[in-house]
Amino acid sequence: MAQPSKPEKSSTGGWRVTSATFERSADKLGGAPPGDLPEIAVTGRSNVGKSSLLNAFAGQRALARVSSTPGRTQLLNFFHTRLRHPQHGDLALRWVDLPGYGYAAAPQAVRASFGPMIEGYLRKREALKGLVLLLDARREVSEYDHALLEYMADRALWTIVAVTKADKLSKSERGMVTAGIARSLALPRNQVLVTSATSGLGFTDGGLAGAIGRRLHEDAPAPAPAEET
Ligand SMILES: Nc1nc2c(ncn2[C@@H]2O[C@H](COP(=O)(O)OP(=O)(O)O)[C@@H](O)[C@H]2O)c(=O)[nH]1
């Protein structure tokens, strides 16, 4: 697993992570924590850098190790997380680590292949607000990735696409790869976040915490207006 970079020493003031702790694993939706917080599901192909991304996001070295314990890989792993913004204050959420998926891409089998647990979770979990879909900078977008975007679109939920391991590309390659991924997924290019857990790219202001914080803040119902007397 890649070592996360140190968290920013001085933030210029967007959303940042103030805490992240492992809460529990569940083998089905019934075993999940109560849906009392907005949830973000995170997934991608096996080896895409999911554990490293969580550690970099949280600014911790071994947070994700909990979920990589053998036997836990096919579970939903819930992490209680807090973000803070200088103006908007604190925002609590659950980061849900979904199992990674395989490499074979037989289109007709794709929709069935995530298994009842992931499909059940994505379709039924009411607390689910959005998906962070990880794509390895050096691999093609797969049918699985497309299928996940479709699941989310069916529920009218957002997806943030994060390209991982960007340190393995030159700056100009990064631009080309990002544009190619955006085109393949029919997303605006600015919806594709470029990250590296080893260099820290994509985890400071305007990065992953910012993208998630902004989305959740927009989703949140506006505070009730003061009652007239
Ligand atoms: N160069 C580089 N390697 C990475 C990065 N993130 C993960 N890796 C490596 O990719 C492999 C898989 O990472 P891991 O986080 O365990 O992926 P997971 O299986 O999706 O949880 C490990 O060898 C990591 O060290 C990154 O940002 N840059």
Ligand SMILES: [Mg+2]
């Ligand atoms: Mg992992």
